[in-house]
Amino acid sequence: MAVADGALADDVRRAAAAAARTVTDIDRGRPRAGWASAAGMVLDLGAATAMAEAARAGGLPRREGVAIVAAQAGLAELAAAVEVGAAQVFVLPGQVRDLARFLAAREPDDGERSRVVAVVGGHGGAGASVLAAAVAVAAPGRGVTALAVDADPWGGGLDLLLGCADLPGLRWGDLALRGGHVPSEALVAALPGRAGAVAVLSAGGVGVPEIPVEGLLAVIDAGRRSVGVTVVDLPRRDDPATSACLEVADVVVVVVGATVRGCAAGRAVAGGLADRARSVGLVVRGPSPGGLSARDVERAVGLPLLASMRPQPRLDEQLDGAGLRLRKGTPLAVAAGRVLDGVRRGAA
Incomplete structure (x- = not known):
């Protein structure tokens, strides 16, 4: 499970722990790597912007299991969600439980992936x-x-x-x-x-x-x-x-x-x-x-x-x-x- 770092990281990690999912920080300099291999993606606005730029450059296929987290869901977050194909924007910390349910629905990264x-x-x-x-x-x-x-x-x-x-x-x-x-x-x-x-x-x-x-x-x-x-x-x-x-x-x-x-x-x-x-x-x-x-x-x-x-x-x-x-x-x-x-x- 890949997660963006930043001010919201603690809330995301709490949700991941509740969902029994492992967390790996995204290397924003290499956005394709996590995008292709992670079972799920949880992005803050900065990470979502980097992914959107890579997508516009023709380097990212559409994928499932993407969510955006924010302290408040404004126009910037909603626009980023559309660009990266995110299923939902979660407002934290209020929606930590909702995020945990979203993560639990993703396949676990068990270390034996192809x-x-x-x-x-x-x-x-x-x-x-x-x-x-x-x-x-x-x-x-x-x-x-x-x-x-x-x-x-x-x-x-x-x-x-x-x-x-x-x-x-x-x-x-x-x-x-x-x-x-x-x-x-x-x-x-x-x-x-x-x-x-x-x-x-x-x-x-x-x-x-x-x-x-x-x-x-x-x-x-x-x-x-x-x-x-x-x-x-x-x-x-x-x-x-x-x-x-x-x-x-x-x-x-x-x-x-x-x-x-x-x-x-x-x-x-x-x-x-x-x-x-x-x-x-x-x-x-x-x-x-x-x-x-x-x-x-x-x-x-x-x-x-x-x-x-x-x-x-x-x-x-x-x-x-x-x-x-x-x-x-x-x-x-x-x-x-x-x-x-x-x-x-x-x-x-």
């Missing part, structure tokens, strides 16, 4: 898309369903990597999402994938000019409500959809090759993520022509190491055939498993 991991290459050819696909494929082996989302309209397509390009189902071009509450089970069931364990949303080889911000956030929200982990393959460019995903992801994984140029590029990417991502981890891909170890790369890039992997024989041949299949003990399977385990622990 995770979102975004994967981005530290440089061209780093293998980020392959790792993203591998993390999604590794999830069912740990009893976790997965949604793989291709957020790079100019990439080769996760559906090709996963061997489901010819399967029927929705692609980005079929979705006209402008935000809002997406029926999660229906969406996931309509996507191509593998036996219900891994669903895939990609461009499907169709020239989609860009991934819509509202659509991507709505799909990620649907993933949080319907699968165990959502894996987003991000492009190496700072477009609005990428920026939004960086804010809402639980962990951002940067993939870097074990070369001097790879380290330099990865450090630049890491610097660009520092103020936007909640948690960032590093995956190092070998071999290293110059003898750099994974720990050398970790120190050079400045990100904590999640996993390193050796080259995998005949991987390209497999990807050009039936799609990625992970065999236990192979370098890619081990690396994907370590990333997935780190993401599920919330450690990076």
Whole structure:
């Protein structure tokens, strides 16, 4: 349960305690993060104004479970409620009990919510898309369903990597999402994938000019409500959809090759993520022509190491055939498993 800080915070916390709901303060500098992940939102006027500005900029889908609190309900509060789609304005402290009932109707944040991991290459050819696909494929082996989302309209397509390009189902071009509450089970069931364990949303080889911000956030929200982990393959460019995903992801994984140029590029990417991502981890891909170890790369890039992997024989041949299949003990399977385990622990 997310709550704005400010003079009304004590009353909101009393209501949350009465409703047996946990409270997390909103980072007003990153409004999308709480908006996408919290079961409910309680905003004072300042927080509501920040959310409204983000919505006007095209970065927030409409959602349920939003309320505004105020010492008195004036025109400013009512206007803000309309802009952010708030269900009600509660005047505190007089309506603390009413607010508690509102919060009790929201789903509790029990610490076991679905995770979102975004994967981005530290440089061209780093293998980020392959790792993203591998993390999604590794999830069912740990009893976790997965949604793989291709957020790079100019990439080769996760559906090709996963061997489901010819399967029927929705692609980005079929979705006209402008935000809002997406029926999660229906969406996931309509996507191509593998036996219900891994669903895939990609461009499907169709020239989609860009991934819509509202659509991507709505799909990620649907993933949080319907699968165990959502894996987003991000492009190496700072477009609005990428920026939004960086804010809402639980962990951002940067993939870097074990070369001097790879380290330099990865450090630049890491610097660009520092103020936007909640948690960032590093995956190092070998071999290293110059003898750099994974720990050398970790120190050079400045990100904590999640996993390193050796080259995998005949991987390209497999990807050009039936799609990625992970065999236990192979370098890619081990690396994907370590990333997935780190993401599920919330450690990076």
